[in-house]
Amino acid sequence: MREQGKIFAGFAVFVLGMAIWYGIWSKDPTGTTCLFLAFALGSFIAFYLLFTAKRVDTGAGDNPQAEVSDDAGVQGFFSPHSWQPLALGLGGTLAFLGVIFGWWLMMFAMPVILMGLFGWTFEYYRGENQTQ
Structure with a gap:
C-alpha cells in the first residue's frame, strides 16, 4: 500500500x-x-x-525482492452469480439519461437503483445463498 x-x-x-x-x-x-x-x-x-x-x-x-507468486491466494470474496450489478447499472443509466433528457426519468431510475442496492446488500441473508 x-x-x-x-x-x-x-x-x-x-x-x-x-x-x-x-x-x-x-x-x-x-x-x-x-x-x-x-x-x-x-x-x-x-x-x-x-x-x-x-x-x-x-x-x-x-517488497522489492518479492515474486509474483508471493501475492497469490484469496484476495477477497466476489459474488459469482449476482444480478444486482445489472440492476444498478440500468438504474444508473436511467439516472444519467434523466439528467440529459428530463428529471422526470428519475422517477423510474430511483426505484431501480434502490432495488439493486437493497438486493445486493441483503443477497446473502435470504434464499438459497443464505449463510448460517
Missing part, C-alpha cells in the same frame, strides 16, 4: 502544479476548479493509503 500511496501523492503534486499553471495561463475558473478538486481527490487517496499502510502488514507489492 505504501507504493500506491506514493504514486497518488506524486499524482496530487503534479496536478497541483498543473492547476496553478493552468489557472494563471488560462484564467478559466471552471477548469482550474476541476484541477484543484482532482488534487484534493489524489491527496485524500494518498493520505488514506499511506495512513493505512502503517497499520497493516507489508504486502508483496511493497
Whole structure:
C-alpha cells in the first residue's frame, strides 16, 4: 500500500502544479476548479493509503525482492452469480439519461437503483445463498 500511496501523492503534486499553471495561463475558473478538486481527490487517496499502510502488514507489492507468486491466494470474496450489478447499472443509466433528457426519468431510475442496492446488500441473508 505504501507504493500506491506514493504514486497518488506524486499524482496530487503534479496536478497541483498543473492547476496553478493552468489557472494563471488560462484564467478559466471552471477548469482550474476541476484541477484543484482532482488534487484534493489524489491527496485524500494518498493520505488514506499511506495512513493505512502503517497499520497493516507489508504486502508483496511493497517488497522489492518479492515474486509474483508471493501475492497469490484469496484476495477477497466476489459474488459469482449476482444480478444486482445489472440492476444498478440500468438504474444508473436511467439516472444519467434523466439528467440529459428530463428529471422526470428519475422517477423510474430511483426505484431501480434502490432495488439493486437493497438486493445486493441483503443477497446473502435470504434464499438459497443464505449463510448460517
